[in-house]
Amino acid sequence: MNAALFATVCLIAACGLIYELVAGALASYVLGDSVTQFSTVIGTYLFAMGVGSWLSRFITRGLVTRFVMIELVVGLIGGFSALLLFLAFTWTESFRLVLYGLVSVIGILVGLEIPLLMRILRDRFSFKDVVANVLTFDYVGALGASLLFPLFLVPRLGLVRSALAFGLVNVLVALWSTYLFGPELPRRRGWQVASLLSAVLLGAGLWKGQAITTLAEEGLYADPVILARDTRYQRIVLTNWKDDLRLYLNGHLQFASRDEYRYHEALVHPGLAALPNARRILVLGGGDGLAVREILRHPQVESVTLVDLDEGMTALFASHERLVPLNDSALTDPRVRVINDDAFRWLDTVDEAYDFIVIDFPDPSNYHVGKLYTSAFYRLVRQHLEPDGYLAVQSTSPLFARQSYWSIVRTLQGAGLRTYPYHVYVPSFGEWGFVLAGVVPYQPPHTLPEGLRYLTVSSIPALFDFPVDMQPVPAEPNRLNDQVLVRYYEREWAAINR
Numbered sequence: 001m002n003a004a005l006f007a008t009v010c011l012i013a014a015c016g017l018i019y020e021l022v023a024g025a026l027a028s029y030v031l032g033d034s035v036t037q038f039s040t041v042i043g044t045y046l047f048a049m050g051v052g053s054w055l056s057r058f059i060t061r062g063l064v065t066r067f068v069m070i071e072l073v074v075g076l077i078g079g080f081s082a083l084l085l086f087l088a089f090t091w092t093e094s095f096r097l098v099l100y101g102l103v104s105v106i107g108i109l110v111g112l113e114i115p116l117l118m119r120i121l122r123d124r125f126s127f128k129d130v131v132a133n134v135l136t137f138d139y140v141g142a143l144g145a146s147l148l149f150p151l152f153l154v155p156r157l158g159l160v161r162s163a164l165a166f167g168l169v170n171v172l173v174a175l176w177s178t179y180l181f182g183p184e185l186p187r188r189r190g191w192q193v194a195s196l197l198s199a200v201l202l203g204a205g206l207w208k209g210q211a212i213t214t215l216a217e218e219g220l221y222a223d224p225v226i227l228a229r230d231t232r233y234q235r236i237v238l239t240n241w242k243d244d245l246r247l248y249l250n251g252h253l254q255f256a257s258r259d260e261y262r263y264h265e266a267l268v269h270p271g272l273a274a275l276p277n278a279r280r281i282l283v284l285g286g287g288d289g290l291a292v293r294e295i296l297r298h299p300q301v302e303s304v305t306l307v308d309l310d311e312g313m314t315a316l317f318a319s320h321e322r323l324v325p326l327n328d329s330a331l332t333d334p335r336v337r338v339i340n341d342d343a344f345r346w347l348d349t350v351d352e353a354y355d356f357i358v359i360d361f362p363d364p365s366n367y368h369v370g371k372l373y374t375s376a377f378y379r380l381v382r383q384h385l386e387p388d389g390y391l392a393v394q395s396t397s398p399l400f401a402r403q404s405y406w407s408i409v410r411t412l413q414g415a416g417l418r419t420y421p422y423h424v425y426v427p428s429f430g431e432w433g434f435v436l437a438g439v440v441p442y443q444p445p446h447t448l449p450e451g452l453r454y455l456t457v458s459s460i461p462a463l464f465d466f467p468v469d470m471q472p473v474p475a476e477p478n479r480l481n482d483q484v485l486v487r488y489y490e491r492e493w494a495a496i497n498r
Contacts, residue, residue: 008180009117009134011173012071013141014148016110018166019078020045021149022159023103026085028366029159029235029250031095035367044100045107052111059116064181067116068191071174072198074109079167079202081106082160086213114138120181150232155312158230160209168202171195221248227320231312238322245322246428247288249362256428257326260290263432265455266424268294270463271356271390271436273445276300278355282384284343284372285394286360287313289327292336295358296328297449304336305354307347311340343372347380354384357391363489364396364404364478370486373408374478378415382439390438391417398423398470399431401492407475407485412437414477422463423470431470 020042027037059066081102088098118134153162175195178188185191205212213228223241230236237248245257255263268291272278279302281295287308295304308314317323318331318338331338339346343361359381364370371377385391393412398405398421405421412419417437426432436442444460478485 007137008173008176009114009137010141010144011169012110012113012117013138014145015074015078015166015170015173016049016106016113017142017145018149018153019074019081019106019110019163020103021145022082022163023085023099023106025154026082026159027099041099041103044103048104048107049111052108052113053115054111055108056112056115056119059112062186063116063120064177064184065186065191067113067120067181068174068177068185068195070109070112070116071170071177072194074106074113075167075170075174075202076198077102077109077167078106078170079164080205082163083205083209083212086160120184154230155232158213159235160213161206164202164205164209168199168206171198171202175199221246226322227316229312229316231310233310233312236313236316240322245326252362252365253428254362255288255290259427260326261452262424262426262454263429264290264294265452266422266432266463267291267360267392267394267434268358269448269452269455270422270434270444270460271392271442272298273448274443275356275388275390276447278389279303280352280354281305281356281358282352282354283307283358283360284347284381285362286358287317288323289314289317289330291358291360292330292333293327295356296330296333296335297451299449302335304333305339305352306331306336307339307341307343309340309342314338314340344377344380347384350384352384353386353389355386355389357381357385357389359391359393361394363401364483364485365489365493367483367486370478370483371480373411373485374480374483375411375414376480378412378417378437382415382417385438388438388440390436390442393435393437395421395433395435396489397429397431398433398466400496401489402470403473403475404485404488404492405433405470406472407478407488409435409472410475411477411479411485418442420464421466423466424463433470 024038024041027041031037084102085099089095114134157165175192178185178192178195182188221237221239223239223246225237226240227238234249239246247254272295277300279300281301281304283291283304283306285308286292286306287310292304292306295301314331317327330336361372362369364373381391393408395408396404409419409421412435418439420436420442422436423431423433446457448455448457476484
């Protein structure tokens with residue numbers, strides 16, 4: 001009996017935290033800036049829990065009935081919360097209103113749970129034992145949820161089904177409570193039927209949740225969704241229209257197959273073709289293998305090390321039947337070594353030096369990615385660059401995010417590197433920017449590998465010429481302690497999307 005009671009505390013604590021994590025993760029997926037989204041979601045949730053705890057004082061009768069009712073309501077609302085948020089983002093202009101409304105309602109309900117349960121248990125245990133045990137198992141449940149969420153739930157179930165699964169746990173707690181506190185629960189049979197019906201509803205959601213999410217995402221994306229999955233770090237969506245495959249990470253377009261060759265040829269060849277003796281190449285990011293594909297066109301290359309955080313991303317592009325032809329099986333080439341690790345951490349633990357380094361991270365839309373555009377990171381990268389080598393950095397658009405682009409240039413210069421900014425037109429993105437950097441002067445190459453679809457030797461010098469509307473503007477370098485680049489980027493792209 002005692003074990004069952006405190007297991008109940010553990011389970012409801014885990015459920016409450018899962019709903020909070022789901023809301024924060026989903027908000028960061030669709031709105032960007034994960035620090036802001038998690039901070040505001042957690043703050044709102046904790047405040048709402050406080051409101052719920054305060055409101056519990058006004059519940060004076062029928063404590064068990066109220067507890068069972070709350071478990072059913074929080075199970076249904078929390079269970080369907082991720083699905084409702086996906087639909088709200090797709091079909092309404094009020095995503096933030098729905099987000100914080102759901103977080104507030106769930107927080108209030110979760111805030112009611114523990115005070116009510118403590119009052120139910122006060123006749124069974126001494127007050128000090130009730131407080132000590134309930135709070136202990138509450139924190140244990142929170143720890144379990146915080147470990148399960150990134151390691152198992154998101155990569156295996158995804159956000160929608162994770163929320164539904166824990167909604168089902170809340171409902172089963174309600175059903176279990178009808179037996180645990182049976183003598184104190186009027187109309188017990190009715191509550192058992194309500195619990196079973198709620199479980200059936202959530203079970204149906206688990207069964208059809210992915211299909212409903214795909215339907216919602218098809219409304220969000222212009223083309224049919226052929227693949228959608230959550231990894232530990234991001235949501236990957238692949239769409240297809242005729243012969244055009246498009247990859248989206250957390251809702252942001254990463255490439256379109258019809259013109260990605262322009263981007264990747266421009267990222268790799270202006271620098272690598274100028275190093276005819278380059279043997280050892282490092283790619284940071286670029287888990288799609290498309291930059292690696294271009295690197296392997298150079299016959300002198302002996303080894304390529306690809307460091308990408310997301311194992312789900314590299315595994316997908318090493319095995320998916322539609323994606324492997326796109327990167328020419330680059331990720332399974334015997335010259336390529338794939339390492340799934342944080343680039344910052346990995347660079348700090350190895351001693352190897354490379355002739356050419358490609359940095360192909362997503363745009364600095366949040367502080368987690370923004371740290372990979374800081375002077376501290378570029379100084380670390382420089383330590384792994386051979387004295388006569390170059391590095392090439394994906395640097396967002398110098399037209400649409402002009403101050404962000406030149407901030408990246410200033411940051412590389414602050415790391416003691418000579419910089420050679422350049423740009424290319426990619427139809428799916430518009431004007432896009434890169435920076436070539438090193439400690440030795442740069443001269444454009446006189447030859448290029450065979451098989452290119454866009455670049456020519458004569459076209460490369462023109463890439464380094466900027467028209468008036470993309471020329472340098474005042475910008476601060478991006479430092480680890482303030483990350484001004486993320487604020488530049490957020491402001492500039494928000495202005496474009498208005």
